[in-house]
Amino acid sequence: MTVESAPCAGCHEVTDAERFAQLDDVLQQYRDVPGALIPVLQIAQAIFGYLPDAALRRISTALGKSFSEVAGVVGFYSFFTTVPRGRHLIRVCLGTACYVRGGKDVLAALRSALRVEVGETTADQTFSLDVGRCFGACGLAPVIMIDDDVHERVRPGQLMGILEKYRVPGARDAVRREARQETV
Template sequence: MTENVTGCNCCEELTEQEMLEQLDGLIADYLDKPGGLIPALQIAQSRFGYLSESILKQISSRFNKSYSEVASVVGFYSFFSTVPRGRYVVRVCLGTACYVRGGKEVLSSLKKELGIDVGETTEDRQFSLDVGRCYGACGLAPVIMINDDVHQRIKPTRLGELLKAYADGQIEEPCTTDEMGDAG
């Protein structure tokens, strides 16, 4: 059985086999470079939205590493995900300044608004919810990030309209296949 998965969630729907076929081309430049594994994993996750078991197996094979070694690298870094993520990853800062200035209330409001808990994704795969420990905007606390967009001085009462703007496409993330950023 072949399941359909969505790449970066704004690109075409791909089967698992199509993802594996694209993977070699995406990581080819990193195969012989020292330290190339992590950039290859980042590129694969950026393109496909997460790192499935079959993707990890193919990467481990191409890098001549054991599956357990590659899986342990993925497990060590919190920015890698082995489960499908939402099109928009919402990260709530719970560093000291954000926590003191209402980050906990923002998180509670997001859980209620999205109907999910931390580490989960909405059924429509629009949003995933995570927490972080500092986004470097302490003077603007509380802060959330939605993908790479930083939103400051967040009020729990305004979260609904912010999420709706993303869901309705009023705020759109660019879709690239070579982006090195954290996709979740």
């Protein structure tokens, strides 16, 4: 099951009540499914953009898992976040290959360019910064991912140009095509 997350510009803003209603539908569907916790958390994160406390409590009740267990699973996987993220998630690979080929410098450059620490979101809610451990693209090291786009052989000097493309609303598709061509 896939859930469309952010509404496009011009559509009405999805309210929290609507998001919770959507979550309730999902929970209804997964109520008696064994091993439902992780898929439900993924879907919930797609609905809300992050995992708010209230959603986790609702998941805990519906799936009959203790809140501490749910929180334990959320905390174990770096994919899950309990803080709201910006419109775009930047993940800097710090796997071995990327690390030795300058991933750390890329991360330092991003931290200073965006003025956020790892795990934080820019004040204008545009970017969230995170790190990853190997995206399986070691030949292209160092790589960063912005949302689903892989950017290869990134040099600190290129970052401003890359980020700029994401700042423009609607420009993401163009960026995505471009990034895809780069990786091919």
